[in-house]
Amino acid sequence: MKQRSKEYYELMKRRRSVRDFSKRPVPVEIIKHAIRTAGTAPNGANLQPWHFAVVQSADIKKRIREAAEEEEKAFYNDRAPDEWLDKLAPLGTDEHKPFLETAPYLIAVFAQSYGVDKHGKKQKHYYVKESVGIACGFLISALHNAGLATLTHTPSPMGFLNDILNRPSYERPFLLLVTGYPSDEAKVPLITKKSMSSLATFH
Ligand SMILES: Cc1cc2nc3c(=O)[nH]c(=O)nc-3n(C[C@H](O)[C@H](O)[C@H](O)COP(=O)(O)O)c2cc1C
Known part of the structure; x- marks a missing residue:
């Protein structure tokens, strides 16, 4: 068990957010298995308040890129407070999002604020953000x-x-997971993670 826990940590510490993707195709089975894994997550009252919309279509990716870049332009140029922009500066992000078209998959995760049963009756969902956040993890x-x-x-x-x-209004977009292989030139910013002493306390 000790060995497995260490190996899992060694695997996960190599994950980094990538912002430069290759067009190399990815078998859809891999995406389906990963989504099935997300669907096993613990969640409030097992109401599973999530939906995953997988985008492969070049046309839809283009529309998402155009809409996202419009919002991001307003964010970087007007809406974002200076303090937030200062925090983003080391990551080198800006309003240009070419990866939204180059990556083979965009997985849009939706959080269902309530469900609708087969009679069209609203069903309250509990701990929606917590549940969908865990599923995304x-x-x-x-x-x-x-x-x-x-x-x-x-x-x-x-x-x-x-x-x-084409998702209903009771589903809120939670995040967009850009997925694929990194491009050959992809670089990631130099960042650090918290050390154990600030990460956790043991009582
Ligand atoms: C909820 C959430 C929202 C994020 N939004 C963006 C985003 O819109 N654009 C972006 O380039 N990175 C985004 N990131 C990625 C973070 O910048 C990144 O996870 C952080 O800098 C740590 O880097 P790492 O993922 O390589 O460890 C987001 C991450 C999270 C968890």
Whole structure:
């Protein structure tokens, strides 16, 4: 068990957010297995308040890129407070999102604020954000384990995803997971992670 826990840590510490993707195709079975893994996540009252919309179509990816870049332009040029921009500067991000067209998959994760049963009656969901956040963690780790890179992308606001992907208004876009292989030139920013002494306390 000690060995397995260490090996899992060694695997996961190699995950990094990638912002430069290759066009190299990825078998859809890998994406399906990763989504099935996400679907095993613990969640409030087992109501599974999530939906994963997988985009492969070049046309839909183009529409998502255009809409995301419009929001991101407003974010970087007007909406974002200076303090936030200062924090983003070392990551080198800006309003240009070519990876939204180059990556073979965009997985749009939706959080269902409530469900609708077969009689059309609303069903309250519990701990929606916590549940969907945990499912996204499972999804990211499953894709990483399969040898794929991801970028957790949150163009703000993301309401355009409901229109483009035809999702109902009770589903809120949670994040967009850009998925594929890194390009040969991909670089990641030099960052550090918290050390054990600030990461955890043992009582
Ligand atoms: C909820 C969330 C939203 C994020 N949104 C963006 C984003 O819109 N654009 C981006 O380039 N990175 C985004 N990131 C990626 C973070 O910048 C990245 O995870 C962080 O810098 C740590 O780097 P690492 O993932 O390589 O460890 C987001 C991450 C999370 C968890």
